[in-house]
Amino acid sequence: MYVDNWFSGADTVEEVATKFKTAYDIMADANMSLEKVSSNSVVIASKFKDKMQILSDDEINMVLGLKWSNYDDKFSYFGLHLGPDFEISYTKRTVLSLIAKVFDPCGFISPFIMYAKIIFQVIWKLGISWDDKLPDELERKFKKWIDSTRYFSSLAIRCYFTNVPWKSIEHIEIHGFGDASEKGFGACVYLRVCLGNDCQSSLVMSKARVAPIKKLTLPKLELMGALLCARLVRFVERALDSKIKPGIVCWTDSTITLGWIRSDSVTRDVFVNNRVREIQHLTPPSHWHHCSGSNNPADLMTRGLLAEKLIGNNLWFSGPCNLSDPTFSIQDSDNSIIVNETVNYESKDHLVCLSVQTATPMFDVEKYNNLNKSIRIVGYVQRFMSNCKAKGSGVAVSTGGFTTEELDKAKARLIYVVQREAFPSEIQALSDQRLIPKNSKLRKLDPFIDDKGIVRIKDRLQFSDLSYESKHPIILPRGHFSKLLVQFQHKFLKHAGVNSIVSSLRSSFHVTGERRMAKTVVRECLDCCRHDSRPCSQPAAPLPDLRVTPAPPFAVTGIDFAGPVFSADYPGKKLYMLLFTCAIVRAVHLELTESMSLVDFMQALRKFAARRSIPSVIYSDNAKTFVAASSEVQKVFGHLAPKWRFNVPRSPWWGGWFERLVGSVKVALKKTLGIRYVRKKELETIVEIEACINSRPLTFVSDEPDFEHYLTPSHFILGRNISFKPPVDIEPYVVTPDDLRDREEIVNKRLEQF
Structure with missing residues (x-):
């Protein structure tokens, strides 16, 4: 507590x-x-x-931010003690800070605080920045407000409402006043206690609000002031510790508001109707009466008041003078006012009901945030339909995990639904063998519908030996499904960059705005945001001759260790990744070693040489292992040993061309594994990262649909890109005798040349 x-x-x-x-x-x-x-x-x-x-x-006794004198039982205020050396910079930040320093929980000086709040709202509407200087007129008004705080030293508010014991009072009245102006609205509550021919009226509390920035009519603002008055009256009634039930009287100087409160009509608009209903729930309509604007103390809050005018103001601290008159009668105050209880200030428009039927999508892709999940859900639906049909025909039903064929059918069905939702008019025109409208985005792509009902592009390479998906990519609209596809490809390629994502998608899909979508996916990826950082933009030096001279892959190789990494089955043992980088085609080769010793390095180098051939030149830093290996390779490879070139000591930027790919490998490994603890056998599958890095494009990837082929390091090593499985021609090929004779002639010619 x-x-x-x-x-x-x-x-x-x-x-x-x-x-x-x-x-x-x-x-x-x-x-x-x-x-x-x-x-x-x-x-x-x-x-x-x-x-x-x-x-x-x-x-000094502090009570709720106020000073309390136990000698005469009165409250007083501190004001603003800024000190003689305090320099005020008149900005929006200063105005808000000084307003917050004046603490007034009961609202005894609400008109004074409201004066500053109105100034702050004007500053806000002007769009002034927090630390910009205020205009001269607003600065002059705020200076007057600050100077007027010194008058609070003479303000004292008694804590008691009457000098007689509270429980001996037989009649108590709670009077609430509400008012509004174009600048704000507020409410104040007074307690009227009568003992014989002596009546006393005292301010209990008040609340004030500036008018909303969204423009409201004055009757609606008056209604908001009346609602605030009803809430305050009920709050004061619950707070009073009195055995007798006090009488409640609420006042407003707006006849329109009074007519709304006393009316049972439901022809008002929603804004008025909701607030009138709450007012009638808090206070009976018969308790509301009209008063003149000059006798309404809440009017002082709606425009603000400086301290010198507020102190000693009997209307504010004691209420209207008629509340202190023992002969005051509420009925007499209403005799001169005629209120139209059927007032309808704002007529309500007629409502027209319109029934619109929208087609519910078969598979709502927007519900899912994962491509595999959405495909598997469609697969379950299709399996259920197939099993229902199979039960009556005696065919075995499908159970267990999905097969590759089922997932391919589910993916095709999902693409079918997405295309039907995005291109209904274009698909209808293609089905009717009509031209696509000129304003359609698909017109320049020359689309067609395949045998599965999927819209594809008629590419100019349709007579080539490429796979069907590469010759006729699937057209996908810009939407949630396409974003899921890009997210999947981003993670599949070990959090690759935009060019890698776009180039890998081009082999099977044509996505509208794919590059922009890929940038969005990479920017929203938490793992990429956590690990990526902007590199230094230093002027690049000319490349050395060995890097620009044509040579086979890995003829010029850079070597460096990365790590350490740890495995679950060898706790505490450090493992390292040895990175071989080709200086010509920027390909990489990875080997997992148990240490950075010379023995382990030479074993990894010999495995590399067996798979990629012995390099001609090797670049490395000045690590002790590499220095020792430069002599050891002479013993192992003899006259075939590569030339070893070392970077300048303590100059890691000399090896930036292979250090950069060390970073790419680390980032891919971190984003893939995260905080998971894997075994050594699983770590040896880092060749997957090697394949992904070797599939990155080396050339610019255009947004044009005809631009589908790009160079990667894998093309120089394997002759093709390894991001996707190679196409397999499942159609039977008929071999004729002429084909065999032609093949024999070619073989004989090659043997003679050999």
Whole structure:
């Protein structure tokens, strides 16, 4: 339990003592104590002096941010103590900061605070930045507001409403006033206590709000002031500790608002109707009455008031003078006002019901955030339909995991549905063998519908030996499904960049706006945002001759270690990745080693030489392993040993062309594994990362649909890209005798040349 200040009282010393003892016992049960207790009764202070710290009369007693004098039982305000050396820079930030320094929980000085709030709203509407200087007119007004705070030193508000015991009062009235202007609206509540021929009226609390920036009519603002008044009246009624039920009277100077409250009509608009319903729920309509604007103290809050005009204002602190008159009658105040209870200030438009039928998509892709999940859901639906048909025909039903054929059919069906939703008019025109409309985005792609009902592109390479998917890519619209496809390809390629994603998609799909979508996916990928950083933009030096001279792959190779990495089956043992980078075609070759020792390095180098051939030149840094290996290769390879060239000591940027790919391997490994702890056998599959990096495009990938072929390091190593499985021609090929004779002639010619 957390407690700040507790402020209470009673009619007699005995009741106060009982309250204090109860509070003291409650705190003692929780091993807590009451601190800095003060009372305006000498009897209480002397009776409990051994249980509490008594504050002297000259000490400042803080209660809810206000000063309380226990000598005369009155509240007072601090004002703004800025100090003699405090320099004010008149900006929007300063205005808001100084407004927040004036704490007024009960709303005793609401008109004064409202003056500054109106200034701040004007600043906000002008669009002034937080630290820009205010215009001269607003700066002058705010200076006046700051200077007027010094008058609060003479303000004292008594904490009691009457001098007689509270429980001996027989009649209490709560009067609430609401008002509004174009600048703001507010409400204040007064307590009227009558003892014989003596009536006293005191301010209890108030609330003020600036008008919304969205323009509202003045009657609606008056209605909001009335609603605030009804809420405050009910709050004060619940807070009063009185055995008798107080009378409630609410006042407004707007006849339109009064007519709305007293009316039972439902022809108002929604804004008015909702607020009137709440007002009628909080207060009976018969308790609302009309008052003139000059007798409405809430009018002082709607425009703001400086402190010198607020202090000593009897209308604000005591209410209208007629509340202090014992002969005051509420019925007499309403005799001169005729209120039209059927007022309809804003007529309600007639409602027209329109029934629109929209086609529900067969598979709502928007529900799913994963491509595999959406394909598998479609697969389950198709399997269910197939099993239902198979039960009656005696065919075995499908169970267990999905087969590749089922997933391919589900993916094709999902693409079919997505295309039907995005291109209905184009597909209808193609089905009717008509031309596609000129304003369609598919017209320049020359599309057609295949035997599965999927829209594809008629490419100019349709008579080539490429696969069917490469010759006729599937057209996909820009949407959620395409984004799922790009996200899948991004993760499949080990969080590759935009060019790699676009180039890999081009082999099977034509996605509208694919490059922009790929940029969005890479930008939204949390793993990429966590690991990627912008490289330095230093001027690039000319490439050395060995890197620009034509040579076979890995003839010029850069070597470097990366790691360490750890495995689950060898805890505590460090493993390392040895990276071989081709300086010509930028291909990589990875080997997993158990250490950075010379023995392990030479074993990895010999495996590399067996698979990729012995390089002519090797570049590396000055690590001890590499220095020792430069001599060891002479013993192992003899006259075939490569030339070893070292970077300048302590100059890692000399090997930037292979250090950069070390970073690419690390990023792909981090994003793929994350925080997972894998075994050594699983770590040896880093060749997958090698394949993904070797499939990145080396040339620019255009957005044109005809541009589908690009060079990758894999083309120089294997003769093709390894991002996708190679096409297999499943159609039977008929071999004729002429083909065999031609083949024999070719073989004989090659043997003779050999």
